[in-house]
Amino acid sequence: MNVIAMQDWAAVGSITDIPRQGARCVKMGEMTVAIFRTADDHVHALEDKCPHRSGPLSQGIVHDGCVTCPLHNWVISLETGEAQGADEGRVRQFPVKLEGDTVLLGLR
Amino acid sequence: MTKQRLVVVGNGMAPGRMLEHLFESNPDAYDVTIFNAEPRVNYNRLMLSPVLSGEKTYEDIITHDEDWYATNRVTLHKSARISEIDRTAKTVTSESGITAAYDKLVIATGSNPFIIPLPGKDLDGVLTYRDLDDVDKMLVAAENGGRAVVIGGGLLGLEAAAGLKMQGMDVTVLHLMPTLMERQLDPAAGYLLEAEFKRRGIDVRTKANSHEILDDGTGKVAGIKLDDGSVIDASIIVMAVGIRPSGDLAKIAGLDVNRGILVGDDMRTSDPDVFALGECVEHGGMCYGLVAPLYEMAKVIADNLLEGTAEYKGSVTATKLKVTGVDLYSAGDFAEADDREEIVLRDASSGVYKRLVLKDNKIIGAVLYGETSDGPWFFDMLKKGTDIAEMRETLIFGQAYQGGAPLDPTAAVAALPDDAEICGCNGICKGTIVNAITSKGLTGLDGVRAHTKASASCGTCTGLVEQLLASTLGDAYNPAAVQPMCGCTELGHGDVRRLIKAKELKTIPEVMQQLEWTTSQGCAKCRPALNYYLVSDWPDEYADDYQSRFINERVHANIQKDGTYSVVPRMWGGMTSSKELRAIADVVDKFDIPAVKCTGGQRIDMLGIKKEDLPAVWADLGKAGFVSGQAYAKGLRTVKTCVGTDWCRFGTQDSTGLGIKLEKFMWGSWTPAKLKLAVSGCPRNCAEATCKDIGIICVDSGYEIHFAGAAGLDIKGTEVLGTVRTEEDALVYVVALSQMYREQGYYLERIYKWAKRIGLDEIRRQIMDDAEKRNAYFDRFVFSQKFAQVDPWSERVSGKDKHEFNPLATLPQEAAE
Ligand code: SRM
Ligand SMILES: Cc1cc2nc3c(=O)[nH]c(=O)nc-3n(C[C@H](O)[C@H](O)[C@H](O)COP(=O)(O)OP(=O)(O)OC[C@H]3O[C@@H](n4cnc5c(N)ncnc54)[C@H](O)[C@@H]3O)c2cc1C
Numbered sequence: 051m052n053v054i055a056m057q058d059w060a061a062v063g064s065i066t067d068i069p070r071q072g073a074r075c076v077k078m079g080e081m082t083v084a085i086f087r088t089a090d091d092h093v094h095a096l097e098d099k100c101p102h103r104s105g106p107l108s109q110g111i112v113h114d115g116c117v118t119c120p121l122h123n124w125v126i127s128l129e130t131g132e133a134q135g136a137d138e139g140r141v142r143q144f145p146v147k148l149e150g151d152t153v154l155l156g157l158r
Numbered sequence: 159m160t161k162q163r164l165v166v167v168g169n170g171m172a173p174g175r176m177l178e179h180l181f182e183s184n185p186d187a188y189d190v191t192i193f194n195a196e197p198r199v200n201y202n203r204l205m206l207s208p209v210l211s212g213e214k215t216y217e218d219i220i221t222h223d224e225d226w227y228a229t230n231r232v233t234l235h236k237s238a239r240i241s242e243i244d245r246t247a248k249t250v251t252s253e254s255g256i257t258a259a260y261d262k263l264v265i266a267t268g269s270n271p272f273i274i275p276l277p278g279k280d281l282d283g284v285l286t287y288r289d290l291d292d293v294d295k296m297l298v299a300a301e302n303g304g305r306a307v308v309i310g311g312g313l314l315g316l317e318a319a320a321g322l323k324m325q326g327m328d329v330t331v332l333h334l335m336p337t338l339m340e341r342q343l344d345p346a347a348g349y350l351l352e353a354e355f356k357r358r359g360i361d362v363r364t365k366a367n368s369h370e371i372l373d374d375g376t377g378k379v380a381g382i383k384l385d386d387g388s389v390i391d392a393s394i395i396v397m398a399v400g401i402r403p404s405g406d407l408a409k410i411a412g413l414d415v416n417r418g419i420l421v422g423d424d425m426r427t428s429d430p431d432v433f434a435l436g437e438c439v440e441h442g443g444m445c446y447g448l449v450a451p452l453y454e455m456a457k458v459i460a461d462n463l464l465e466g467t468a469e470y471k472g473s474v475t476a477t478k479l480k481v482t483g484v485d486l487y488s489a490g491d492f493a494e495a496d497d498r499e500e501i502v503l504r505d506a507s508s509g510v511y512k513r514l515v516l517k518d519n520k521i522i523g524a525v526l527y528g529e530t531s532d533g534p535w536f537f538d539m540l541k542k543g544t545d546i547a548e549m550r551e552t553l554i555f556g557q558a559y560q561g562g563a564p565l566d567p568t569a570a571v572a573a574l575p576d577d578a579e580i581c582g583c584n585g586i587c588k589g590t591i592v593n594a595i596t597s598k599g600l601t602g603l604d605g606v607r608a609h610t611k612a613s614a615s616c617g618t619c620t621g622l623v624e625q626l627l628a629s630t631l632g633d634a635y636n637p638a639a640v641q642p643m644c645g646c647t648e649l650g651h652g653d654v655r656r657l658i659k660a661k662e663l664k665t666i667p668e669v670m671q672q673l674e675w676t677t678s679q680g681c682a683k684c685r686p687a688l689n690y691y692l693v694s695d696w697p698d699e700y701a702d703d704y705q706s707r708f709i710n711e712r713v714h715a716n717i718q719k720d721g722t723y724s725v726v727p728r729m730w731g732g733m734t735s736s737k738e739l740r741a742i743a744d745v746v747d748k749f750d751i752p753a754v755k756c757t758g759g760q761r762i763d764m765l766g767i768k769k770e771d772l773p774a775v776w777a778d779l780g781k782a783g784f785v786s787g788q789a790y791a792k793g794l795r796t797v798k799t800c801v802g803t804d805w806c807r808f809g810t811q812d813s814t815g816l817g818i819k820l821e822k823f824m825w826g827s828w829t830p831a832k833l834k835l836a837v838s839g840c841p842r843n844c845a846e847a848t849c850k851d852i853g854i855i856c857v858d859s860g861y862e863i864h865f866a867g868a869a870g871l872d873i874k875g876t877e878v879l880g881t882v883r884t885e886e887d888a889l890v891y892v893v894a895l896s897q898m899y900r901e902q903g904y905y906l907e908r909i910y911k912w913a914k915r916i917g918l919d920e921i922r923r924q925i926m927d928d929a930e931k932r933n934a935y936f937d938r939f940v941f942s943q944k945f946a947q948v949d950p951w952s953e954r955v956s957g958k959d960k961h962e963f964n965p966l967a968t969l970p971q972e973a974a975e
């Protein structure tokens with residue numbers, strides 16, 4: 051398979067370090083990335099910053115492929131980073147994958 | 159053939175009902191025109207008191223909305239008072255100059271509140287209680303606070319007084335007679351009622367004769383002077399001393415009018431084309447002031463308008479007082495006389511008083527106070543003249559005790575005969591309701607209201623109707639169907655709680671599976687609720703689902719708008735010491751905490767702490783003996799106290815000590831919504847106990863326990879649960895009450911909402927009167943505390959949930975670019 055864009059992957063930890071239906075943060079300078087683990091062990095990476103008023107999404111409740119922001123209950127899709135329902139906004143996403151138990155975060 | 163013209167004067171409850179009957183039988187017989195002096199559509203006047211108290215809004219009590227008039231092609235002239243009837247020309251004319259011709263006329267002008275001709279009766283601020291405008295005026299007055307004086311301790315006066323009190327006014331009721339509601343109640347029940355009103359902080363003065371209403375110098379009410387010379391300052395005076403049938407219009411038109419407009423059994427006045435209906439009527443020497451008889455009249459007129467032959471034969475009435483938390487029922491004649499016997503039941507501890515008056519083995523009068531569920535049963539026998547000789551011994555204990563074992567309420571209602579009256583206002587029998595449920599396939603209260611009118615007027619029979627639904631539909635009746643818990647299920651909170659217990663469901667996935675959740679993992683609404691129900695129901699078996707908790711309860715601190723946290727340690731009962739304050743000061747300095755604040759809950763909040771620092775902050779606080787204040791929890795929050803006997807010259811008991819005991823006993827417990835307590839050392843109430851979820855007011859003789867107050871999104875004074883003598887009892891009763899709430903409350907339902915749903919009396923019965931229940935609740939609370947009373951901070955200091963507080967990884971800056 052051809053990989054078109056060059057992608058750097060950084061190992062950030064083991065999936066077992068993240069609770070199911072929970073998240074943990076990776077700090078990159080000023081920015082924080084939240085790595086979510088779903089009930090069926092998929093991982094997603096979003097900037098830890100709600101499009102509404104910058105609430106820390108990593109602290110929200112994870113359910114059915116979404117996270118509910120802890121500050122004012124916006125619901126953000128983990129798949130697309132998009133706000134659900136009537137709210138409008140999108141969170142920056144990062145590539146993330148598993149190799150065995152190791153979580154690899156994609157960096158450009 | 160051209161349609162006949164029907165004109166109705168007055169758009170009150172009686173003609174509204176008459177038109178419904180008329181349209182049901184023949185919607186095309188008449189062109190209908192209504193004139194109403196009020197500027198609005200038809201509404202349920204009985205429900206004005208709930209609007210006054212804030213329990214309902216005007217929109218909730220509309221009977222016929224604009225659509226109804228349009229659909230039935232009725233012309234309604236609002237704000238149009240009829241000033242003239244010309245019976246020769248067969249027309250009516252309004253003050254505003256609208257004239258309408260009639261073939262048949264119905265006069266339904268209701269009645270006018272009686273105004274005592276006191277000096278000052280015309281001052282600004284003297285009000286009556288009859289229609290929505292009066293309620294609006296009272297609400298405006300209530301906004302400015304001050305005292306309201308209600309003249310008249312009858313049904314209307316007391317409802318007004320209770321409503322004004324709930325709106326935050328100080329209230330005095332002046333009543334001329336020695337006991338309240340003397341026309342409906344005997345003196346014993348009157349005294350109980352008076353005691354209840356006083357307990358609610360309403361000043362009741364009987365044998366009080368008003369002398370003069372005082373002017374503040376600008377034409378507004380300043381107060382009232384009584385015959386005995388005493389003066390009461392007041393910003394409004396509400397006169398509720400009785401009503402006079404409004405017959406002037408008919409009299410001027412030359413119709414026969416005595417006290418009310420005279421009608422025969424066919425409800426025609428002295429002019430055969432003119433009917434009179436409602437409170438303005440006098441029939442067989444009687445004028446009525448309750449809706450049940452008026453509805454019977456309405457039916458008779460509807461029939462006679464369609465060439466029928468129906469006749470009205472007079473009515474026996476029963477009265478209920480609609481003040482939330484007061485149960486009172488009276489019917490018939492209860493004066494003492496030689497040929498009468500009486501049966502009396504008193505239960506002083508629960509404030510129950512029941513009295514039946516018998517003559518020749520028949521019930522002729524009934525007064526029930528405190529427990530009124532048997533009212534309709536007694537009333538039914540009273541109306542039918544049932545011979546009660548056989549059940550004399552047990553009669554007073556009510557229907558449930560007849561035939562041996564007590565029946566549960568649903569079975570008792572199921573056992574009623576088909577012709578037993580369920581809804582007194584509308585005269586609806588059990589058979590009619592059951593028939594409507596089965597033939598129309600009704601599944602809920604709304605359906606029954608729409609098809610039979612039962613429970614649609616004063617609403618006090620709602621419980622009976624629900625029991626009929628339950629007994630008729632069996633398991634198919636699902637009263638909670640109204641409000642599903644969230645989008646993931648059809649079930650309401652009540653059902654979910656019930657099913658968790660019944661099916662012994664012990665994990666969230668199990669609940670979702672067994673109760674057929676429509677999402678795989680629930681949502682942010684249902685998961686915290688389920689987690690709470692499971693924690694509360696299976697304290698020893700269920701493992702708290704951490705991921706189903708809101709962030710604050712997960713990290714045991716309050717998230718702030720910038721993603722930092724605030725930390726509030728417990729200060730038991732609001733007491734602290736130099737050592738504690740020094741430890742807090744040290745922590746603030748060490749961690750560079752940007753803000754320190756005294757909370758509204760008598761303790762100290764440190765705000766702006768970085769998440770990573772939380773465990774270290776807690777470690778230092780823990781060393782000084784602090785535990786988490788749970789300022790974030792749907793659980794026990796604060797117990798506010800005042801200084802009490804320790805220092806205060808008025809203190810009657812050790813309020814600080816009791817507050818600390820309660821907080822130490824109850825901390826750590828999870829509850830449906832947050833739970834805040836307070837203990838005040840005397841009725842001056844410096845700890846503000848009367849707006850808390852649970853409050854205690856210490857008095858010389860013991861401890862007055864209050865509950866169901868609110869001071870957040872809603873404001874509501876507490877209700878009294880009861881008074882106990884010792885501190886130990888106070889603790890047991892408060893804990894038992896909390897456990898009852900823990901077991902029955904819906905998630906996020908504060909105690910005042912729960913109490914409203916369950917009924918104050920039911921709660922008083924279980925906690926104050928039923929020692930066995932009370933002790934069982936207490937024991938279950940104590941059991942659950944074994945698992946709950948663990949300081950979450952020290953747990954985390956020793957390493958629990960370590961992952962929460964540190965980043966997974968920290969990558970070099972360049973990685974992000
Ligand atoms: C800190 C404090 C304000 C203060 O600086 O004094 C406070 C702060 C908050 N209150 Fe409060 N309330 C505080 C006393 C009160 C009081 C007064 C009292 O307890 O005597 C009330 C009115 C009484 C009551 O509980 O109803 C109060 C009624 C509310 C409400 C309305 C609740 C209701 O059911 O009506 C909310 C909203 C909610 O819970 O949904 C709320 C919610 C909040 C939240 C949690 C808002 C939020 O969701 O983030 C605030 C958290 C700030 C923080 O992180 O510390 N707060 N809040 C007080 C903490 C008391 C303590 O020591 O624990
Ligand atoms: C606060 C309150 C609580 C009550 N609680 C209960 C209860 O619990 N149980 C119970 O059975 N009863 C209760 N009642 C009594 C009940 O409301 C009345 O018996 C009933 O409303 C009377 O109906 P009605 O149609 O005769 O008159 P109303 O409903 O009074 O209607 C008369 C209407 O005619 C209008 N009108 C008068 N004159 C004219 C005119 N010349 N031209 C045009 N319009 C005119 C008036 O403005 C009014 O709108 C209560 C009453 C009040 C005020």
Ligand code: SF4
Pocket residue numbers: none
């Ligand atoms: S009143 Fe309470 S919820 Fe509102 S801003 Fe103040 S602390 Fe926050």
Ligand code: FES
Pocket residue numbers: 100101102103104105119120121122123124
């Ligand atoms: S910041 Fe996320 S919903 Fe407001």
